[in-house]
Amino acid sequence: MRYELKISRRDFIKIGAKGLLGGIIVSSIPSLLRGFTAAAKIPGTYDWEKHYWGFVCDNERCIGCGRCVVACKLENKVPWEPEYNRTWVERYVITESDEIFVDSPNAGRDGFAKAPISTKYDGLNIRKSFFVPKLCNQCDNPPCVTVCPVGATYKTKDGIVLVDQEHCIGCRYCIQACPYGARYILPDSSETHLGQVRVVDKCTWCYHRITKGLLPACVEACPAGARIFGDLRDPASPVRKILSEKRVYVLKPELGTEPKVYYIGFEKGVY
Amino acid sequence: MPHLKRAVALLSLVLVFMFVVPRVMPTPAFLIDFGFHTRNAEQNAEKWASVPASYVSTSVCVDCHKDKYTLWQKGNHRVVSCENCHGPAAAHITTGSPEVLNTSRDLCGTCHARLVSRPSDFPQVDMKTMGGDAECITCHDPHEPRAGMPPRLPHSLEGRSDCQTCHNPQSHEPWVTVPPQAPHSLEGRSDCLSCHGSSEFRGASLPHVPAGLGGTNCLLCHTTGGVKPLPDDHTGRTSATCLNCHRLN
Numbered sequence: 267m268r269y270e271l272k273i274s275r276r277d278f279i280k281i282g283a284k285g286l287l288g289g290i291i292v293s294s295i296p297s298l299l300r301g302f303t304a305a306a307k308i309p310g311t312y313d314w315e316k317h318y319w320g321f322v323c324d325n326e327r328c329i330g331c332g333r334c335v336v337a338c339k340l341e342n343k344v345p346w347e348p349e350y351n352r353t354w355v356e357r358y359v360i361t362e363s364d365e366i367f368v369d370s371p372n373a374g375r376d377g378f379a380k381a382p383i384s385t386k387y388d389g390l391n392i393r394k395s396f397f398v399p400k401l402c403n404q405c406d407n408p409p410c411v412t413v414c415p416v417g418a419t420y421k422t423k424d425g426i427v428l429v430d431q432e433h434c435i436g437c438r439y440c441i442q443a444c445p446y447g448a449r450y451i452l453p454d455s456s457e458t459h460l461g462q463v464r465v466v467d468k469c470t471w472c473y474h475r476i477t478k479g480l481l482p483a484c485v486e487a488c489p490a491g492a493r494i495f496g497d498l499r500d501p502a503s504p505v506r507k508i509l510s511e512k513r514v515y516v517l518k519p520e521l522g523t524e525p526k527v528y529y530i531g532f533e534k535g536v537y
Numbered sequence: 538m539p540h541l542k543r544a545v546a547l548l549s550l551v552l553v554f555m556f557v558v559p560r561v562m563p564t565p566a567f568l569i570d571f572g573f574h575t576r577n578a579e580q581n582a583e584k585w586a587s588v589p590a591s592y593v594s595t596s597v598c599v600d601c602h603k604d605k606y607t608l609w610q611k612g613n614h615r616v617v618s619c620e621n622c623h624g625p626a627a628a629h630i631t632t633g634s635p636e637v638l639n640t641s642r643d644l645c646g647t648c649h650a651r652l653v654s655r656p657s658d659f660p661q662v663d664m665k666t667m668g669g670d671a672e673c674i675t676c677h678d679p680h681e682p683r684a685g686m687p688p689r690l691p692h693s694l695e696g697r698s699d700c701q702t703c704h705n706p707q708s709h710e711p712w713v714t715v716p717p718q719a720p721h722s723l724e725g726r727s728d729c730l731s732c733h734g735s736s737e738f739r740g741a742s743l744p745h746v747p748a749g750l751g752g753t754n755c756l757l758c759h760t761t762g763g764v765k766p767l768p769d770d771h772t773g774r775t776s777a778t779c780l781n782c783h784r785l786n
Contacts, residue, residue: 342588480592
């Protein structure tokens, strides 16, 4: 039996075009409505267009106590296991013969003060050694945002890269794209504040704290003043002061990601 | 078959728009926010901002613990926030549950154990020898770690063996105030640092001597007022002793 189409080609195209147009109009209603209703209701008087946050890590001051890692995990309910970290501390050891060793035992969570961590490099002829705190750089040109296939990760107007964990499909593209290793997937056992698992999680510079006028938990916890946080729009902020007075460095500047974590005391090999 | 050519041309045009243009031109932000299944950046940022904070910051602790705060403010630990050692205080404030405090040597050692990777001007001790097995808080008040300790020596002991040459308690030399006389007998005491701590940190907080000026006559400029003049309590000092306290930059 032959199936007959009882409609002319002209009519078919007409109906198709109308349907397409109607579909576009209907599907744009939510986003059009959002334009009228949406207004940022972040706590109190916080206006995200009035701030632009920056971070300084001072490698010359970091003592490798790892209290920042602990504070971050407690504050943000990051899984306690050392595989999952929003921030971590690396130890650099440079020998007289210019060999460079880098490690971060348990991501620095337990510090570096106890054996066998403290004695690991005992036999070496060490020329220089120091600690480097690491966290999300909140890049101005974030590759993680570019690659996300569902638009779940985005940059806020105050310069923080956040993840909508209800939209994240856990594809891990952003983990691959991030040159700084700042992202990880929440394991099934995790109990975060937003209650999601198997989606990507990352440092938010404690967005819930900075929007209330508090410092990020790692900055609050640092006993050595090695982590400094402030508003790049505020000329009196400690970060602006350092940027105007000191030579600062960023990680992997050649990638053009324009990080907003600035380092004092950069040494060759830090990467 | 012109109608076939037309179809192929149209198809290739569509393919170019679907696969080539997005590679060359990244998706503009307004398209990402378009349609039914899109995230709303503002709503989501609000969600992140509404997460409760566990670390409340020292300015909240002071509301109740004024006595500890006054002590803490004077000591070298004033740069260490309460919650660094005591843990996040949000639960303690809402439920009144007592904070469980770790008073072990390990906690102190987390910061103060001697490590090659630590900045050399950060106070570090050999955890194996310092104080035996006793908890550090037996001698050191964690809120003001040097409370009750003998004052630190203001200068390095390197190359100096006989303290009494300068600090003789019975000195009849014309120098009365500089250098100061030792307040106690020095008889039988040789290792000053065992009580007085190391001087190596002392200089860190004092103004440094500008690079390249070590050993020159400091007073040449610093008495005239042209450069930062000497403070009042420096009266009578000569250029010879500046480097005892002030480090070279």
